[in-house]
Amino acid sequence: MSVRFGLGIALATFMTGAALAAPMSPEEKAVLQQQCAGDFTTFCAGLPPTDGPETQACFQKNMSKLSPGCQTAIKAYQKKS
Structure with a gap:
């Protein structure tokens, strides 16, 4: 599995979990x-890109430090x- 694919899964999990929203x-x-x-x-970086709950927590914890493009x-x- 490529890191890019795994990152996509992790971000999709993060966004769906964070917003409880419609599919991306x-x-x-x-x-x-x-x-x-x-x-x-x-x-x-220390997290597996497919680990939804840990990745979600990481993004939430670091939201104020994320790049402007990512925050947007x-x-x-x-x-x-």
Whole structure:
């Protein structure tokens, strides 16, 4: 499994769990992958990318430290939901 695929699963799990929202579209998933991949490796590198609850907690804990693009992508998805 590639890290990019795993990161997509982790971000999808994070966003679905955080917002209890409708399923993520492929476009939304792509934006989150693009905007948050660096943040995942910076703040959550020790976590397996498919570990939903731990990854979700990591992103929530570090929300104020995430890059502006990642924060914007997460907030846009949460607003839509």
